[in-house]
Amino acid sequence: MSNHDTTPASYSLRLAHLYPDLMNLYGDRGNIITLRQRCAARGITLTVVEIGIGDPFDTRCFDLIFMGGGQDREQQRIAQDLQAKGPAIRAAVADGTPALAVCGGYQLFCRSYQLGRGEELPGIGIFPARTLHGGEGTPRCIGNVEAEWDGGTLVGFENHGGRTYLDAGATPLARVRSGYGNNGDDGTEGAVTANAFGTYLHGSLLPKNPRFADHLLLLALRRKYGDAVTLTPLDDSLEQRAHASAAAAARRENARRRRGA
Amino acid sequence: MTLPAVLASKAAGLASRRLGRGGGTALPGLVAERLAPDIVARLARTLGGGAVIVTGTNGKTTTARMLTDILRAGGTPVIHNRSGSNLMRGLAATVTAAAALNGRIPNAERTAAVLEVDEATIPAAVTAVRPQSIIFTNLFRDQLDRYGEVDSITALWRRAVAVLPPSATVILNADDPSVAALRHETRARVLTFGVDDVGAAAGEEEHPADARWCARCGAEFEYSARFFWHVGHWRCRGCGDQRPQPDVAATGIEAWADGQRVHVATPAGALRVRLPLAGLYNAYNALAAVAAAGVLDATPEQTERALRGFTAAFGRQETLRVRGRDVRILLCKNPAGVNQVLRTLAAGESGRPVHLLMILNDGIADGRDVSWIWDVDYEVLHGRTALVVASGTRAADMALRLKYAGLSERLMVEDGIQAAAGRALSQTPAGGRLYVLPTYTAMLAVRDHLAALAGRRRFWEQ
Numbered sequence A: 001m002s003n004h005d006t007t008p009a010s011y012s013l014r015l016a017h018l019y020p021d022l023m024n025l026y027g028d029r030g031n032i033i034t035l036r037q038r039c040a041a042r043g044i045t046l047t048v049v050e051i052g053i054g055d056p057f058d059t060r061c062f063d064l065i066f067m068g069g070g071q072d073r074e075q076q077r078i079a080q081d082l083q084a085k086g087p088a089i090r091a092a093v094a095d096g097t098p099a100l101a102v103c104g105g106y107q108l109f110c111r112s113y114q115l116g117r118g119e120e121l122p123g124i125g126i127f128p129a130r131t132l133h134g135g136e137g138t139p140r141c142i143g144n145v146e147a148e149w150d151g152g153t154l155v156g157f158e159n160h161g162g163r164t165y166l167d168a169g170a171t172p173l174a175r176v177r178s179g180y181g182n183n184g185d186d187g188t189e190g191a192v193t194a195n196a197f198g199t200y201l202h203g204s205l206l207p208k209n210p211r212f213a214d215h216l217l218l219l220a221l222r223r224k225y226g227d228a229v230t231l232t233p234l235d236d237s238l239e240q241r242a243h244a245s246a247a248a249a250a251r252r253e254n255a256r257r258r259r260g261a
Numbered sequence B: 001m002t003l004p005a006v007l008a009s010k011a012a013g014l015a016s017r018r019l020g021r022g023g024g025t026a027l028p029g030l031v032a033e034r035l036a037p038d039i040v041a042r043l044a045r046t047l048g049g050g051a052v053i054v055t056g057t058n059g060k061t062t063t064a065r066m067l068t069d070i071l072r073a074g075g076t077p078v079i080h081n082r083s084g085s086n087l088m089r090g091l092a093a094t095v096t097a098a099a100a101l102n103g104r105i106p107n108a109e110r111t112a113a114v115l116e117v118d119e120a121t122i123p124a125a126v127t128a129v130r131p132q133s134i135i136f137t138n139l140f141r142d143q144l145d146r147y148g149e150v151d152s153i154t155a156l157w158r159r160a161v162a163v164l165p166p167s168a169t170v171i172l173n174a175d176d177p178s179v180a181a182l183r184h185e186t187r188a189r190v191l192t193f194g195v196d197d198v199g200a201a202a203g204e205e206e207h208p209a210d211a212r213w214c215a216r217c218g219a220e221f222e223y224s225a226r227f228f229w230h231v232g233h234w235r236c237r238g239c240g241d242q243r244p245q246p247d248v249a250a251t252g253i254e255a256w257a258d259g260q261r262v263h264v265a266t267p268a269g270a271l272r273v274r275l276p277l278a279g280l281y282n283a284y285n286a287l288a289a290v291a292a293a294g295v296l297d298a299t300p301e302q303t304e305r306a307l308r309g310f311t312a313a314f315g316r317q318e319t320l321r322v323r324g325r326d327v328r329i330l331l332c333k334n335p336a337g338v339n340q341v342l343r344t345l346a347a348g349e350s351g352r353p354v355h356l357l358m359i360l361n362d363g364i365a366d367g368r369d370v371s372w373i374w375d376v377d378y379e380v381l382h383g384r385t386a387l388v389v390a391s392g393t394r395a396a397d398m399a400l401r402l403k404y405a406g407l408s409e410r411l412m413v414e415d416g417i418q419a420a421a422g423r424a425l426s427q428t429p430a431g432g433r434l435y436v437l438p439t440y441t442a443m444l445a446v447r448d449h450l451a452a453l454a455g456r457r458r459f460w461e462q
């Protein structure tokens, strides 16, 4: 399978987009558009397969898994179907398949989501964490975010009613600099298990975090074609400008919050 | 407390206009509300001509303006929050401005009110105003950083229509299932409007729909025709609830570049509405206004005449002549609205490459969360642009979205709005047309600047 002399043009990846018609809040589509464009610019073939409720999901056919966010109602709609797909997704993640779950998708990739009414949605336990919702009237965590990740800064926008708490020993994706992150208390943002990433950042996330987008692509390519694979650099000047303006917005909001305004 | 509140509010309005602050629309309302928290209720309930509230994600301003014009054409004095300030304090400012120095509204017994109201302000406004009618235009994802989720707006609306008396009328968009569902929740009289002409259907499916499931049984909707987003001829697969046959229906639409003719069937007879505005969304706005005008006994002749001479609110298909170029401003607020704007624009230019100035701000009134631009199908302009200037506080986000939509040919980024407008104008050939697509606060800024260049008055002076 792995052939180190393969020219980049012959690389191809298959991405599973989970519940695109239901979990698509806050411009999550931008993440898929970005992966498509960054592959196309390098001659990598990216095939996106939409996986909906009731669809069979053989994770062995995929190199990347993505799931976006949705309202509580949409999350309730898919929770049961996701349970059925859970063992396959867990096996794929254990096998090193890169995955990205955003906002509502992230919450369902954790162990459980306790809704305000006392109802508890089971998650699929990729991330050892659980989410609690204080119920109607609980202020949502809303605003621009800047966070420190191993590979650099991550920026995005968060808007969630639930607070996520990581189990002891779980690995956060990033440390919040400005914004709330998982819960607004412990400074963590998102979670990592093997090559699977969960995050509250939308905005969309990948367009203005090109290093993170490439990190996902590189993990997928190396898993399939071997560790020698590298990515052709792209002109990311516009991406960096968008990144900087999101970071600046997060810092402004942070300063306002500190002043208590 | 009515009189002191009216006087203080008027003084505040005068002072802030003297200082040139934002047209003086916010402060007077705050002052009046501080002195008499129930000022809207006190004054609105003296009106004998009835009060109509207009709400919904898109089309509020245009619909309210159309209805105001129709009523005035019949000689009815109308109080209207024309400056678009649609929270409770905006309503307070509007009613106090309409009152005389004795604290009363002149000719109150025959005066009507047409009030545009923010989606989330509906419960408070309904309690205060006790409207004779409420128009619900549509419900799309918009400013989720403010409203939380689309579902929370639906819940507010359901509660508001549930307390209406049978003497009130709710005017509902039959083609938007989340709006039409309100007819099951109220004792008030229900009047619906919609488009029967399936020739207006877009044929392409947009993502994402914000209404997918029946509020009654939870099953999914299916469509025999879809006009845009989730608006169309819908039917629930579960309980069989379906689009009601609209009382006020567009039976035929003939569209051209900057206008359209809409054939409208109403309970009072047929109308031919000639509208100097393009876009199916404006046909919906006209239908809503026609329906409400009928409730207030406007004659078909009066309605046709008022709509024929209708002029758009600032920034909504407004055209200015600037330095020998036609500059058309099209307000952009949310993905459903922008998709409509883009399709109307592309259809109007029938294949000619377009010059565009796109301005994305992230103020509170714009939505601090700019991720919605990734839900817009900017791709429909692929290969159709001669120039795109991206500007605003989030200019780079805008430019990046356009780059990923394949519009990077002649794409420029210029953060400052005035500099961007200058650049876009100079790059548009003389005699040509420049389209300006701004978010709300960007619209106020760019409109002001362009109007000054064109020698027009500022918006609050209109």
Ligand SMILES: [Zn+2]
Pocket: B214, B215, B216, B217, B218, B219, B236, B237, B238, B239, B240, B241
């Ligand atoms: Zn149903």
